[in-house]
Amino acid sequence: MSMNMEAFVLGCGGMMPLPYRHLTSVLLRRDGDLFLFDCGEGTQVSLKRLNLKWKKIDAIFISHTHADHVTGLPGIMMLSSQVDRTEPLYIYGPPKVAEYVESSRKVLDMYINYPVIVKEITAPCIVHEGDGFYIRAFPLQHTKTCVGYTLEELDRPGEFNxxxxxxxxxxxxxxxxxxxxxxxxxxxxxxxxxxxxxMGERRSGRKFSFVTDTQYIPSIADEVRGSDLLICEGMFDDSCAEQAKEKKHMTSRQAARIARDSNSARMAMIHYSPRYTDRELPVLLEQAREVFPAAELTRDRMVFDIPYVD
Incomplete structure (x- = not known):
């Protein structure tokens, strides 16, 4: 049975929101399932502007507890209470995510009319599973504990003859x-x-990967291998390579190396440094494309369709 899969970029900026660039967040829709990856400031504004039926997000996956990745979370949780909901909301992330969710609920006196289940990730593992897919977390290297995520579909049966x-x-x-x-x-x-x-040969499912806030490490390519869409931080250009190293971030060229080495089909960059205006972003793209020609830039409210290969 074929299912639609789309990724909506809700925010592509890093560090601080700009008038035309919200902070990092990507919504993945797989048929009826909605998964949110990071939840920076401005997430719900983009959701509203895209007019998505988003109040029943199934699970939220947080890369790490820096402010530019989690400050949109309380608003999303409160807005989800505006519909009748019995299904739990799962929230995954490294240690301190539970404390952040708990203290936000307490201080803001949140009215939440559905179960919230927070699970903290301490080792690489499958964190969430559903019908025909699973979502795995794996370690990145940043200034605090940070994880990347892949959603991978199981193989589908071959075609009936x-x-x-x-x-x-x-x-x-x-x-x-x-x-x-x-x-x-x-x-x-x-x-x-x-x-x-x-029946014909079994057909492969699709793979979506989300990687942000990390220095370049070769193990990332192994984790995201064969991605149909890799959303990856490309925060700086070559001239800021030293700064990237110091802050444990990546250049767009390093992001492209991960895409190339992992045999990914497409790589779209995210979490740009606020030093680059929209007019200056093409320099990141040029440097990435020297290594991986299928590199792209994300922009707020951009939509990526992720079709089956066959």
Whole structure:
């Protein structure tokens, strides 16, 4: 069954919001599931401007507890209370996320009409699972504990071949459905037909990766390998390489190296330093494209469709 997957960039800025650039946040929609990655200041403004049916966000994934990645969280939690909701909201992130959520709820006297489940990540692991996919957290290297995330779909069954089924004498109906679900069936003549007799090769699912606030480390490429869309920090250009190193951030060229080494299909940069105006961002793109030609710049409220490859 095919499912739509889209990534909405709600904010592409780092450190401080600018009039035309909210702080880092990306919403991933996979059919009916909504996942938010980071929640900087201005997140709910972009959600409103995109007119998304977003109040039922399933889970929020926080990279780290620096202000420019979490200050939008209390507002999102309060706005989610404006609809009837029984499903829990899951919030994942490194240590201190629970304390931040708890103290915000207490100090702001938040009215929350749904369960909030906060889980802190202390080691690389699968943090969230659903029908046909899982989301994994892995370590980055920043000035405080920081994690990246990948959403990976499981392989899908191959395509069913009706002509083959008919030539094997399998009557149209429930037996076709059972074969498509991966069950073997026995015909009236006693012959057993395996799903592989009528199904094509298994087809791969999609992969989305979110990496921000880290210095360059080769292990990131292993984690995000084969991404259909890699959203990756590209905070500085080459002339600021020393500053990037000192602040444990990446240049756009280093982001491109991760995209190239991981065989990702597309890489879109995020979390730009406020030193670059929109007019100056193309320098980041030029340097990234020297290493990875499929590099792109994100802008606030940009939408990326993530189709199946086949």
């Amino acid at each position: 009706p002509e083959k089924a008919e030539s094997l004498g399998i009557p149209r109906g429930p037996l076709w459905g059972r074969l498509q679900r991966g069950e073997s069936v026995t015909l009236e003549n006693g012959r057993t037909v395996e799903p592989g007799d009528v």
